[in-house]
Amino acid sequence: MYPFERYMKTLKAYVKNYARPEACMAEGYLAGECIAFCTEFLHNSLPDQEPVNRNEDIETDERVLEGRPLNKATEVILTEREREIAHQYVLMNMAMMDPYIDMHLEELQAVDVRCLKNETLLWKLHNKRFAKWVKEKIPTNSKDHSTKLRWLAFGPRHIAQTYKGYIINGNRFDTEDVKRKTQNSGVTYEAFSMCRSSARDNRHQADIVSYYGVIKEIILLDYHMFQIPIFKCIWANKGKGVKEEDGFTLVNLHLSQSAYLKYPYILASQAKQVFYSREDEMSQWYVVMRVPPRGYHELETEEEIDTPLSVQPIEELGNDDENFCVRADCEGVLVME
Structure with a gap:
């Protein structure tokens, strides 16, 4: 009965005059049939354009690697420190740099014996020297590497562009100062991080850590031949700014940012959108x-697998009562009264 009940809901939606429900249903059904006939008749004569999702990543600029910016760009000049931190993060999170990261770690362990025993020192030296090392390893005039890799190793310009909005991965992100009711500034980032129990612990363990924050700036780093979008965020402190209560995750975004001064950036492609809700304006x-x-539907992500049912043929049953319920797939058990 479900298909019929579902269709009755469609027919009931046609009723506008409750004094004549049958007439409204007949009129709505006839209008639907006419529209369907005209659509099928004009299908081959007029192009049928599919609606475009307003949050779809339409490439408007070939220089931008991922996503598309919104609104008008504002030109900013990055300080040497800001440029260094942003460039370092981009190098550490680009897939094409993975072989060079492993090469640099092996070189540090071969040069300094302390790096073999102390992983904290190893990653500290790696983060400090990798940008300079890879620039010397991949010179700009080298013909053995791709153009994209050479300019990525060279580094971005000090002049960058900032935007108030950005669309990527089907999400529309806005900076915090836009103050929209939709709260498109909330982001979360799951990082594969090296964790340790204390400052004296030299043994790191890899684990996935979730960070929560809001977008402060949307920046397009200019690598001369292409642009890479990054988000500068304000993060909730993992120590005292994140807690779990009754199955919900609560964050405090008003704590000190001193722990994240060196790591405020993430790639735009790494950001996942979240929204924040609080009980009242006084709550932290x-x-x-x-x-x-937007446009996501759970049923669209599931693959439809039609598994045909194996129907066993029905054999004709004889009149022999002893063989009527005899199974041939297992040994029988004789039960004595």
């Missing part, structure tokens, strides 16, 4: 709410 804690991108 926000409840994290995750939502799928």
Whole structure:
């Protein structure tokens, strides 16, 4: 009965005059049939344009690697420190740099014996020297590497562009100062991080850590031949700014940012959108709410697998009562009264 009940809901939606429900249903059904006939008749004569999702990543500029910016760009000049931190993060999170990261780590362990025993010192020296090392390893005039790799190793310009909005991965992100009711500035980032129990612990363990924050700036780094979008964020402190209560994640975004001064950036492609809700304006804690991108439907992500049922043929049953319920797939058990 479900298909019929579902169709009755469609027919009931046609009723506008409750004094004549049958007439409204007949009129709505006839209008639907006429539209369907005209659509099929004009299908081959007029192009049928599919609606474009407003949050779709339409490439408007070939220089931008991922996503597309919104609104008008504002030109800013990065300080040497800001440029260094942003460039270092880009190098550490680009897939094409993975072989060079492993090469640099092996070289540090071969040069300095302390790096073999102390992983904290190893990663500290790696983060400090990798940008300079890879620039010398891949010179700009080298013909053995791709153009993209050479300019990535060379580094970005000090002049960058900032935007108030950006669309990527089906999500529309805005900076915090836009103050929209939709709260498109909330982001979360799952990082594969090296963790340790204390400052004296030299043994790192890899684990996935979730960070929550809001977008402060949307920056397009100019690598001469292409542009890479990054988000500068304000993060909730992992120590005292994140907690779990009754199955909900709560964050405090008003704590000190001293722990994240060296790591405020993430790639735009790494950001996942979240929304924050709090009980009242006096509360410092926000409840994290995750939502799928616009146009996402759970049924569309599941593969439809039609498994045909194996129907066993029905054999004709004889009149022999002894063989009527005899199974041939296992040994029988004789039960004595």
